[in-house]
Amino acid sequence: MDLAEVPPPMASLKDATAIAGIGRTPFAKRLAEPEKTLACRAILAALDDAGIAPSEVDAFASYTMEETDEVEVAKAIGAGDVTFFSKVGYGGGGSCATVAHLAAAIATGQASVGVAWRSRKRGSGPRPWTNTAVQLPTPAQWTRPFGLLRPADEIAMLTRRYMHEYGVTRDHLFNVALACRNRANQNPAAMMYERPLTRDMYMNSRWISEPLCLFDNCLETDGALACVVVSAERARDCRSRPVYVHSAAQGLPAQHHGMVNYWNDDPLSGPSWTAARQLWKQADFGPQDVDVAQIYDAFTPLIPLSLEGYGFCGRGEGGAFTEGGALESGGRLPLNTGGGGLSEAYVHGFNLITEGVQQLRGTSTAQVPDASTCLVTAGEGVPTSALLLRAD
């Protein structure tokens, strides 16, 4: 038999790699150090958590709206020769894709120790939407001049339609804000640690873009985080308990248009639906088996929309899903257990990845008993990505 005719087996990502280390800086409205310094601190902390020398790092992955690049970071931390590096687009939609790209690189032998990171001074720095020269080109030329200036305005437009079509209410959105705030109240690292939220506060807060109020919007944070990805085999010899990358996916739906997704047939089914189909296709378990979820929460309505997209409930049922404490500890699907972007820190979703790791190590400040599976998602609305993590 001619061996050349036998195709090699397709490499599988399933459980082939693991997150072996996580690290972060403090979160605050303003940190004194520059983003590059914060990035190095988070990355070195993650490598120390894994027990891996910085000189062994040979892969980097980041996502856009990140000012520090792999050249600067690699030379500062003393990385070795780097053989894989990638930068995923669409800001918060790329968070989980960084881990996915590293996992793919490591599973296919392109590298052995990968670092993904996020460093951002959005708390003390400028708001991205104020830079109109960058923000105005396609497709924003068709929306910004009409006063849809900010992501909050763009998502508020979808939210009003979502409320109209499916009976989602402000109380449903409050349920999301409250669950995140309650978890932050248990997490000393969270910006909202000692700041409880009540329904009264929520209902009487100022509008940002009606129907979205202040508490429907994420925080503004300075901070940096990182994680280390290695092969599953190597992870078992590392300092911390490994958390396996069970499945990973990106999602750019047919005829999608970015966060101003008003122009396809069905604007209320966004990129999460596309990522979800690929994610579950590769997995050994389904939505009913997820113990805890870290779902991207730049705005509260992204949670019910994502719950539908990732298959936790049917179309239009995302609002109702949040009722009866479903998202709280002990509920049907404990959500954003570090407090999320709404109440821990808004660092484009990277804290959702590290919190997923904490849960599956059993070290979260709002630990779900015996959690063994976790969904982590990136920004919904923009081209997105997601991870299924599994405990050792």
Next chain:
Amino acid sequence: MADATPPPEPLLRPTVDEDGAPFWDYAARGELRVQACAACAALRWPPRPCCPHCRSFDTEWRRMSGRGRIWSYVFPHPPLLPAYAAQAPYNAVVVELAEAPRVRLAGNLVAAPDAPLDSVAPERLRIGVKVQVVFADVDGMAVPRWMLERP
């Protein structure tokens, strides 16, 4: 004598790119036109180089009646760019066109073509309300606005 008050900042002008330029040329003539495939006749929005249905590069711009319905709407509040903050809270709407409900245009509901963005009482905005296109002059550029079909 110098005027102590700085001139008010204008609203953002739409960025004109090659795909979208005909839209603004027609708008300057008071016509609302949407890009369509000259081969299979499918409308497409926003404009792009070729047809996602039949892949033809032959393009035409089809005139619309200018009638539509409000698909959704918001009321942005500050912080906003200065020109918008000056009118906030104002409305921003997405309108689905009567002939092509899947073609939706972002805009503003106004009481007259060049009236401010907060010129219609908020309680008049409803999903499904019928509207008609008009054109406003924004910094010398014709930009579509929407007026209630029954003011």
